[in-house]
Amino acid sequence: MISNFTHSGSVIYSQIEQAARLGQPCFAILFDPEELRVQDLEKHIEALPDHTTHLFVGGSTATAAQAQLAVRELKKHSGLPVVLFPGDHNQITAEADALLFLSLISGENPEYLIRQQIKSVDKLKNSALEIIPTGYILIDGGTETAVQRVSKTQPLTQDDPDHIVAVALAGQYSGKKLIYLEAGSGAKNPVSAEIIKAVKEAIHIPLIVGGGIRTREQLEIAYEAGADLVVVGTAFENGNFRI
Ligand SMILES: CC(C)=CCC/C(C)=C/CC/C(C)=C/CC/C(C)=C/COP(=O)(O)OP(=O)(O)O
Numbered sequence: 504m505i506s507n508f509t510h511s512g513s514v515i516y517s518q519i520e521q522a523a524r525l526g527q528p529c530f531a532i533l534f535d536p537e538e539l540r541v542q543d544l545e546k547h548i549e550a551l552p553d554h555t556t557h558l559f560v561g562g563s564t565a566t567a568a569q570a571q572l573a574v575r576e577l578k579k580h581s582g583l584p585v586v587l588f589p590g591d592h593n594q595i596t597a598e599a600d601a602l603l604f605l606s607l608i609s610g611e612n613p614e615y616l617i618r619q620q621i622k623s624v625d626k627l628k629n630s631a632l633e634i635i636p637t638g639y640i641l642i643d644g645g646t647e648t649a650v651q652r653v654s655k656t657q658p659l660t661q662d663d664p665d666h667i668v669a670v671a672l673a674g675q676y677s678g679k680k681l682i683y684l685e686a687g688s689g690a691k692n693p694v695s696a697e698i699i700k701a702v703k704e705a706i707h708i709p710l711i712v713g714g715g716i717r718t719r720e721q722l723e724i725a726y727e728a729g730a731d732l733v734v735v736g737t738a739f740e741n742g743n744f745r746i
Pocket residue numbers: 535560561562563564588589590591592603604605606607614615616619620621623639648649650653654688689736
């Protein structure tokens with residue numbers, strides 16, 4: 504019997520999974536609510552690359568009000584799915600289409616492994632927001648990033664792909680539906696092709712890759728290595744993402 508207790512549909516996740524299965528990679532632009540000026544939003548929407556499939560909203564230090572405004576305005580001006588990628592439970596708003604329910608599994612800070620998630624329950628339990636359990640893995644991108652500072656966790660070295668694969672598999676075995684390899688916003692070095700490939704070969708859930716991707720070439724390297732969804736934030740924010 505189909506359960507009546509299903510919290511919400513899985514429209515967004517099913518799309519990502521199906522695209523991954525068909526080898527049609529997805530592409531997300533990340534809007535940091537802290538940086539977003541509403542008066543510039545239409546210009547940003549017009550500048551979205553044609554192959555954009557998702558709009559992500561989140562920041563390491565954005566407030567609840569900033570996140571809510573960003574989601575509302577993006578939904579108003581674009582038909583693309585708006586997916587929350589929160590740095591904090593306060594950024595969650597039921598007006599989005601889906602939520603990456605992140606757990607920072609590369610680190611050992613209980614606040615980002617389970618406490619933030621518990622704090623979000625009151626908001627989530629009566630909402631129809633699609634919740635996508637996501638294993639979030641912070642990898643050293645050559646600079647100290649906001650995620651590292653905020654989460655007080657160390658990134659995993661790119662020199663040990665076997666360990667990164669083990670963390671990703673532990674996430675999958677724990678029931679995560681997505682794995683997100685993160686080099687950190689504005690990273691000097693994106694996650695390497697070698698690591699993307701090793702993780703992709705090991706897991707059977709879709710793989711998100713982000714952090715420090717600025718060029719068409721880096722984007723293609725990530726897809727070629729096996730990323731199912733690539734996220735670009737800073738380069739788009741700065742008007743530097745040339746494709
Ligand atoms: C799912 C729930 C309830 C909460 C999530 C809380 C967790 C586990 C967060 C993971 C750790 C973290 C701080 C992630 C931040 C992710 C993010 C939105 C990064 C974008 O970084 P920017 O804010 O753009 O960086 P800059 O400050 O460099 O611009």
